[in-house]
Amino acid sequence: MIIKGGIVYDPANGIFGEEMDLCVDEGRMAEDGKGEVIDARGLLVMPGGVDAHSHIAGTKVNTGRIMRPDDARLGIEPRSGVCRPCTGYTVPNCYAIGYRYARMGYTTAFEAATPIIEARHTHEELEEIPILDKGALTLFGTNWEVMECVRDKDIGKLAAYVAWGLRSARGYGVKIVNPGGGEAWGFGSNVKGPNDPVPNFDVTGAEIICGLAQANEMLRLPHSIHLHFNNLGKPGNYTTALETLELLKDIKPSRMRQVVHVAHMQFSAYGGTSWRDFESKAPVIADYFNSHNHATMDLGQLLFGSATTMTADAPLEYGNARLTHNKWSNHDIELEESSGVVPMVYFRKMLVNAVQWAIGLELALLTRDPWKVLMTTDHPNGSPFINYPEVITLLMSKPKRDAEMATLHEQLPKRTSLGGIERELDWTEIAIMTRAAPARILGLEDKGHFGPGADADISIYDLRPEEVDPSRDHALVKKALAAAKYTIKSGIVVSQKGQILAAPPGRTLR
Template identity: 65%
Template sequence: MELLIKNGAVYDPINGIKGDKTDISIKNGKIVDKVSSRALVIDAGGRLIMPGGVDAHSHIAGAKVNVGRVMRPEDTRAGIIPRTKITRPYTGYTVPNVYAIGYRYAQMGYTTVFEAAQAIMKARHTHEELEEIPIIDKGALTLFGSNWPTMDYVREKDMDKLAAYVAWGLLASRGFGIKAVNPGGGEMWGFGKNVSGLDDVVPNFDVTPAQIIVSLMKVNEMLGLPHSVHLHCNNLGKPGNYKTTLASMELAKQVKPSKDRQVMHVTHLTFNSWGGTNWGDFESKADEIANFLNNSENVTTDMGQLIFGSATTMTADGPVQYANAKLLHAKWGNGDVELEDASGVVPIFYVKQISIHAIMWAMGLELALLTKDPYKVLLTTDHPNGGPFVNYPEVIALLMSNKKRQEEIKTLNEAVHKRTRIPGIERELDFNDIAIMTRAGSAKVLGLLDTKGHLGAGADADIAIYDIKPDQIDPSVEHAKIKSAFSSAAYTIKGGEVVVKDGQIVATPAGRTFWVDASVPDQHTDIMMKDIRMKFKNYYSINLANYMVEDAYVTHPNVVRAGVIPVTAR
């Protein structure tokens, strides 16, 4: 199949294209230099064209998502979109069903999305759900930050064993990369405790969060994984936690990258940029986080932007969810994954007149606007923690229009003026910045620039066309049109196939699941597996044979071979 897109205003930051009228040729699902005269032609009519959107951090599948669905029956009562000849019934807002996830991402022009946290033990269920999400490509990051083998090998300073465990864990979970959530804290939560800083010692393992983070970064580079360590910092959700965040990012200076990317990605910084000592003097410290990023080359982040209204907080950080439930007098669910991690789910409603919520709303925007390089801050809402992903167009409009921000500020608690810098920030991002934060930057952070996030020859033919003409619109003034256009793509093309036209789903191909195959010397795996078998014999409640994700669970795989650096050389 051949397709030619003509007469569009193309924004492709990786290839240095900023609004130029450039033809895009597609053949057999890939972008090519040219096509034959038989190609189907789409005339974009001067409309905005970008690569398909890439979301590097979202919660779209797995056990905690289903707990959220059970806890939010009002999501379903809000309405069910009935079956059509093309689409299945779908429903939900903060925790939509699997079909809604695929359809709605595609309708916004997104074609690739990564689940941000899966425990190895629960990975089979995660992949069952990923398989059911239509259209989009996806993958899942695997939790390693509180796993018993991780902490054993960190204590022993045995990086060969730790590398072998991570490589095996990625295979066992069909995972894409290393995720660490409140390192060490998940283990302590099993005893009703938590870590309060990077130098706290985890009982029974005699390791600290700092040691866990640095060791995982070193192993990540030893294995040559495409993505860096994906870190959810300790002390999330506590006033004053920006100090822990800065200290965590400082740890990245101890490790050199094996690839042209960061060594640490710190996620959803709206929840980790908190100043003050209590809720009474709570304030934004996003400016200090941005200052660090402006002077650092080995750390990237994402916003985790707060959206007012309903949300469902869900995370592998069990202690913070317990604290949220007690603070808010809310219902909650708690999960413990034996020998691996903890989790929690708490429904929430963000209110404009609550000072804490208003300040949090400002934090994500401050982070994006005060950080000079848009490649260092990805656009996310930490769906559904900060708010549902369908609100990305709202965030885009806020970033591109100071006028819209000022209009919103007028409706918020006055604490925004006293405890944030957002009222005085005049910077407005442009279409190229947005293309970086939602496409090029995300693909680079994930290590997928060979096929994702750009429109050069060889890339996946994932393309979004939006119904606005960049040379005929002022995003600062016409922000409502910006939001509307990014909410409903004129065309979304996935793998060379038109899947959305005029905002409507017209095809539902199956997306692929990306996972990473990392290699270590066989002798390291053999030695490590003796420890794993002992753990299963003495502690696990399931058999090792029932633990790993089998090929049958991933029917459309895209296996990424890690760029192997011989572990013995380290």
């Protein structure tokens, strides 16, 4: 296969919008190719999208589906062509996840939280998601064995346990959620920060995080620890975030990458003392990331409308359920974790939601190095992944942000700095935040770039980057991003103009 004349963005290889041909041979990028020729003259060409943090498979996703039959009605697509029937919006069925990512030009997605004991279920679902290459991060943050190793300060044993856990659960990396909090929740309480002792275990969250980070580097895992902070989603929690990041700055990475990846940073960049004086602390967080190189983040951008919050942070979900008076699922995963699911609607007219919306955008725009920030919505916690084009256009267009802010609560400009940010991201930065950086942060050497031998995952959009101004023509950009002209996965055209042409099974990376 040869892709002719596209305007190629491959930032990992120093290609920033050059007109060039791409060649594919046996599912990989090659020096020369033969056979099918795809005419991409003048069109935007990027590597296939990589989502490093999304909740797409496992028991809590399925719990979301079970408790939300109302959501299943929102995305019904009958069987057609190669496609099996689809349902759902915030918690789509397995097929819909594969097709909808592929339509947007995404070819890889990672499930962000799987307990060891529930791993079989996660993999059953991952197997059913067509097209995408997938992986699952395994939860270790409140695991009894982990806490005992940390208490005994036996990092060697901890590394051995982590290695066993990852192999048993076919996991890709180490996920830590509200360390210690899941155990405390078993007794109806929570830890109040990284230095709070975990009930019945003589350890703190800080010790668990540092222990797991050291074990992670001892094992030279491709990905760093993937961390969901304590106190997530609470006003004033930015101090917890900074305090926790400080703990990790002296740990030496075993590979050319970060020491810690922070999940859905938006939910941990909150100021104020209560929801009444709630405000953005994104500038402080962004400053920290600008001046330190050991951490990366994904946004967890929030968008208005329907969402389903699901996390292994069960006390947080209890709070959500009390706040919204909505349906609530609470689950104890014996010896390992706790978890919860609560449906959610984010309102434009609600100041708190508007501030949350602004924080995600501020983080992306104020952090100078796009290699440190991934564009995600923490699907389906902030918004379903099909709204990625909306997030990308917001980041690329100041007029769009201004128009959006004008419809929101009048107090918003006092609570955030978003209105004063002039920066508009360009295609190189978007290609980094959605392709190159997630692949590098996860340690996926064959993804997110077009170097020879890389996986031939390619997205071609019906957009002429040399003619279209994303700042002004954001509606056009959003439309083009929602349905790629071509999505190519391992050298096969899987989607064309939003229509799925082939649905090969993807691989599970581990």
